[in-house]
Amino acid sequence: MGERRVVVSGGSIAGLSVAFWMRRLGWQVTVIERAPAFRDGGQNVDVRGVAREVLDRMGLFEAVKRQNTTERGTVFVDADGRVTAELPSVGPDGATAELEVLRGDLARTVHDHLPPGVVSVHGDSIETVTDSAEGVRIVTSAGRQIDCDLLVVAEGVRSAT
Numbered sequence: 510m511g512e513r514r515v516v517v518s519g520g521s522i523a524g525l526s527v528a529f530w531m532r533r534l535g536w537q538v539t540v541i542e543r544a545p546a547f548r549d550g551g552q553n554v555d556v557r558g559v560a561r562e563v564l565d566r567m568g569l570f571e572a573v574k575r576q577n578t579t580e581r582g583t584v585f586v587d588a589d590g591r592v593t594a595e596l597p598s599v600g601p602d603g604a605t606a607e608l609e610v611l612r613g614d615l616a617r618t619v620h621d622h623l624p625p626g627v628v629s630v631h632g633d634s635i636e637t638v639t640d641s642a643e644g645v646r647i648v649t650s651a652g653r654q655i656d657c658d659l660l661v662v663a664e665g666v667r668s669a670t
């Protein structure tokens with residue numbers, strides 16, 4: 510049997526992490542990202558619990574820690590800048606996690622540590638999916654036809670697929 514093929518739709522934290530692991534397991538991996546290039550930006554993501562465990566197993570915990578926003582807590586202030594309420598960082602499960610990282614920085618760290626051989630397609634997205642006993646056939650908006658064994662949809666909260 511040849512290498513198994515997975516298509517991942519969405520090239521952010523979830524999609525790139527799937528690509529990371531599936532490539533390591535020896536699959537042929539194609540990531541289809543709708544944006545024309547790698548997407549930076551986004552706000553704080555708290556890394557805790559199982560997310561931290563996953564980063565440890567990927568060997569990326571230290572790399573992500575270097576991107577820590579160094580947030581120390583949250584304060585609400587009035588018009589004169591006086592603190593009216595405080596959400597301090599208390600322990601690993603406080604409002605501010607031990608590891609706070611911007612979405613784009615986290616995604617880029619995974620992106621920059623992908624194993625060789627992951628194919629990235631930008632500026633395209635899945636138009637149709639046909640599931641059969643032989644596998645999954647995908648046709649994209651740009652007219653690419655890709656046959657694979659597994660489709661993983663990691664398009665975030667506004668997923669259309």
Ligand SMILES: Cc1cc2nc3c(=O)[nH]c(=O)nc-3n(C[C@H](O)[C@H](O)[C@H](O)COP(=O)(O)OP(=O)(O)OC[C@H]3O[C@@H](n4cnc5c(N)ncnc54)[C@H](O)[C@@H]3O)c2cc1C
Pocket residue numbers: 518519520521522523524541542543544548551552553554555556612633634635663664665666667668669670
């Ligand atoms: C202020 C703020 C605070 C947050 N705090 C936290 C937090 O503390 N903890 C936490 O876990 N999360 C937090 N989030 C949410 C965090 O941004 C998401 O959890 C994280 O980005 C989800 O990653 P994802 O890979 O699933 O999806 P996304 O980062 O949304 O990525 C989806 C990707 O798929 C692409 N895409 C979408 N549709 C298609 C399509 N049809 N075809 C191809 N590609 C497509 C998009 O372009 C994007 O690159 C926060 C968000 C905000 C705004």
